[in-house]
Amino acid sequence: xxxxxxxxxxxxxxxxxxxxxxxxxxxxxxxxxxxxxxxxxxxxxxxxxxxxxxxxxxxxxxxxxxxxxxxxxxxxxxxxxxxxxxxxxxxxxxxxxxxxxxxxxxxxxxxxxxxxxxxxxxxxxxxxxxxxxxxxxxxxxxxxxxxxxxxxxxxxxxxxxxxxxxxxxxxxxxxxxxxxxxxxxxxxxxxxxxxxx
Numbered sequence: 001x002x003x004x005x006x007x008x009x010x011x012x013x014x015x016x017x018x019x020x021x022x023x024x025x026x027x028x029x030x031x032x033x034x035x036x037x038x039x040x041x042x043x044x045x046x047x048x049x050x051x052x053x054x055x056x057x058x059x060x061x062x063x064x065x066x067x068x069x070x071x072x073x074x075x076x077x078x079x080x081x082x083x084x085x086x087x088x089x090x091x092x093x094x095x096x097x098x099x100x101x102x103x104x105x106x107x108x109x110x111x112x113x114x115x116x117x118x119x120x121x122x123x124x125x126x127x128x129x130x131x132x133x134x135x136x137x138x139x140x141x142x143x144x145x146x147x148x149x150x151x152x153x154x155x156x157x158x159x160x161x162x163x164x165x166x167x168x169x170x171x172x173x174x175x176x177x178x179x180x181x182x183x184x185x186x187x188x189x190x191x192x193x194x195x196x197x
Contacts, residue, residue: 009196012151012166014119019156034061039078043094046103047080056091056105059083064093072098072133088113090127097133104129110145117165122148130176138178138185146170169195 005022036048036058047058064077077095081088090112092105110127124147130140151166171193178185 012168012196014152016151016153016166017156018153018164018166021156021158023158025158032063034063034078036061036080039094040101042101043078043080043103046105047091047094053105055082055109056080057082058091061094064095067095072136072139075099082109084115086115087111088115092129097131098136102131104131110143112145112169113147113167117149117167119149119152119165122146135180137180138176140176142174142176144172146172167195167197169193169197171195 007020007023009018011018036044039047039061043061046053047056047061050057058080059082061078061080064079066077067074074095074097077093079093080091082091083089088111090106090110092103092109094101094103096102106127106129108125108127111123111125114121114123125145126143127145128140128142130138132138146169148168149165150168153164153166155162155164173190173193174187175190176185176187
């Protein structure tokens with residue numbers, strides 16, 4: 001929704017009730033999950049290979065948004081997720097970079113959640129990716145993730161009530177580019193992203 005009717009999603013605490021029962025959806029997004037074996041073979045070499053890349057052996061894939069910069073379009077993105085009893089990791093993505101299929105691993109992996117999750121638990125993880133593009137140069141991104149479980153209780157939505165943990169995620173990202181043509185590189189810090197999930 002674009003109108004949260006004065007509700008504050010940052011409010012939180014122990015045994016908290018988030019009453020969002022009056023919200024009316026403006027639109028919806030459907031997440032689609034894919035088996036790793038249904039993704040292009042070029043991606044499976046890195047994300048479905050227990051022998052060469054055991055830390056990147058994925059549980060499933062999801063469609064991701066197109067990313068990159070205008071000079072280097074990154075399209076048809078599949079994010080690869082490894083879900084285990086101890087963590088939920090984003091291990092990398094497969095995509096077409098300027099139209100050419102490519103696999104890009106997060107090094108180290110982006111650890112989105114650490115299990116078990118409990119009220120007041122927190123963790124920090126760092127990840128990065130990068131790749132060279134012939135005729136262009138280099139594009140990469142580094143990220144610091146700071147997660148805090150800052151609440152638990154009941155979430156009331158128009159379709160029902162759910163027992164939940166609330167996680168506050170702070171993402172600090174830095175983009176790095178290098179242009180072969182100009183033999184020039186730069187790093188740009190993106191605005192801080194804060195997600196209340």
